[in-house]
Amino acid sequence: MIVASVINELTYKAARSAGAGGQHVNKVATKVTVCFDIKASKGINEREKSLILSKLATKLTKSGVLIMSCGSSRSQHRNKEIVTNRLLGVLKASLKTLPPRKASRRTKASVQKRLDTKKKQSQKKANRKKPLW
Numbered sequence: 001m002i003v004a005s006v007i008n009e010l011t012y013k014a015a016r017s018a019g020a021g022g023q024h025v026n027k028v029a030t031k032v033t034v035c036f037d038i039k040a041s042k043g044i045n046e047r048e049k050s051l052i053l054s055k056l057a058t059k060l061t062k063s064g065v066l067i068m069s070c071g072s073s074r075s076q077h078r079n080k081e082i083v084t085n086r087l088l089g090v091l092k093a094s095l096k097t098l099p100p101r102k103a104s105r106r107t108k109a110s111v112q113k114r115l116d117t118k119k120k121q122s123q124k125k126a127n128r129k130k131p132l133w
Contacts, residue, residue: 005043006091011035012080017071024074031071032079034087039064048095055094066090 014029038044038052038060053064060066068090070083 006036006041006088007084009036009041009043010084010087014076028076030074030076030079031069032076032083033067033069034080034083036066036087036091037064038066051097052091052094056090059090 011034013033013035015031015033016026016029017031038049038056041049044052053060056066066087068083068087070079070086073079073082
């Protein structure tokens with residue numbers, strides 16, 4: 001499973017959270033940033049790596065590192081749990097492949113309905129014109 005192998009390769013950093021808070025926020029590092037190097041990962045095979053790199057290309061650094069952070073909670077342990085679950089969710093979502101789209105055609109009835117509507121609209125506008133004498 002991807003979860004166990006990936007968790008061992010995560011690197012965490014703690015920093016002071018941004019925003020208002022008071023005395024507590026100035027001395028405690030509760031914000032947690034997690035880094036995951038996809039290219040250097042040994043727990044993911046090459047097919048999964050290429051899939052993740054292509055789907056998460058906008059969220060990665062140039063060296064292929066996925067960085068996420070969380071500072072929503074006042075507890076560092078809770079933030080670590082939140083950001084780890086978020087990262088694993090993103091990785092799982094990027095590994096899902098959608099089935100290929102089947103080409104479909106419009107039904108004859110829908111085409112006929114569209115043409116009838118166009119005829120009615122053109123007839124309505126033609127009736128607004130001045131009659132030819």
